[in-house]
Amino acid sequence: xxxxxxxxxxxxxxxxxTLDVARDLLGKILVRRIGRTVISGxxxxxxxxxxxxxxxxxxxxxxxxxxxxxxxxxxHLYVYxxxxxxxxxxxxxxxxxxxxxxxxxxxxxxxxxxAMRKRRGLHVREHDLTNGPAKCCQAFGIDGEDNGRxxxxxxxxxxxxxxxxxxxxxxxRRIGITRGKEQEWRFSVRxxxxxxxxxxxx
DNA sequence: CAGTCGATGTACT
DNA sequence: GTACATCGACTGG
Numbered sequence: 001x002x003x004x005x006x007x008x009x010x011x012x013x014x015x016x017x018t019l020d021v022a023r024d025l026l027g028k029i030l031v032r033r034i035g036r037t038v039i040s041g042x043x044x045x046x047x048x049x050x051x052x053x054x055x056x057x058x059x060x061x062x063x064x065x066x067x068x069x070x071x072x073x074x075x076h077l078y079v080y081x082x083x084x085x086x087x088x089x090x091x092x093x094x095x096x097x098x099x100x101x102x103x104x105x106x107x108x109x110x111x112x113x114x115a116m117r118k119r120r121g122l123h124v125r126e127h128d129l130t131n132g133p134a135k136c137c138q139a140f141g142i143d144g145e146d147n148g149r150x151x152x153x154x155x156x157x158x159x160x161x162x163x164x165x166x167x168x169x170x171x172x173r174r175i176g177i178t179r180g181k182e183q184e185w186r187f188s189v190r191x192x193x194x195x196x197x198x199x200x201x202x
Numbered sequence: 203c204a205g206t207c208g209a210t211g212t213a214c215t
Numbered sequence: 216g217t218a219c220a221t222c223g224a225c226t227g228g
Contacts, residue, residue: 047220049220064214080213083211083219083222084209085210085222086221086222103220105220135222175220177219178218
């Protein structure tokens with residue numbers, strides 16, 4: 001039985017500075033509906049990617065066919081394909097015309113764990129279901145079809161949750177990139193077992 | 203535990 | 216051509 005449905009995050013949540021949205025996304029609930037199946041989880045790790053002034057951002061060199069969604073108004077989903085086999089999902093931020101997105105890097109599973117395991121692999125341990133950006137997409141059934149999708153629609157949405165206590169907010173450098181490694185634009189829930197490891201932060 | 207490496211398709215130069 | 220916002224399998228300690 002799915003848990004009660006709290007309020008959907010309004011568009012005004014997304015149409016703000018990317019770093020603010022990134023930090024505030026921690027703890028929020030991602031809800032995915034595929035037919036009758038509901039998959040949900042708590043966001044525990046994200047990274048902010050800005051526009052022109054962020055050399056690690058897809059939008060660094062301006063608008064292209066791939067990154068077009070990053071320039072839309074906040075509240076859309078930006079999904080891209082990488083390494084020949086993986087998808088990653090981002091929450092688009094800022095107002096129309098200003099690029100910005102927040103990469104969803106790790107999620108703590110809530111509802112639909114069986115559905116996640118069916119997609120990820122039946123023998124995958126629970127803490128390996130969603131501890132990475134491509135794993136999150138696979139578990140939640142997100143792919144290129146979902147690029148540009150509204151986050152206030154029926155298929156995928158974010159719902160509100162209490163603000164994370166300050167002492168649980170961890171801010172480190174982004175991982176898995178070659179440029180723009182200086183800025184501490186990765187946010188995660190301190191000590192949460194579902195956060196992707198990797199972190200040699202600093 | 204940490205480090206290395208191949209897989210595999212596409213966007214962009 | 217090259218790089219890639221990754222993952223999983225493998226190695227060695």
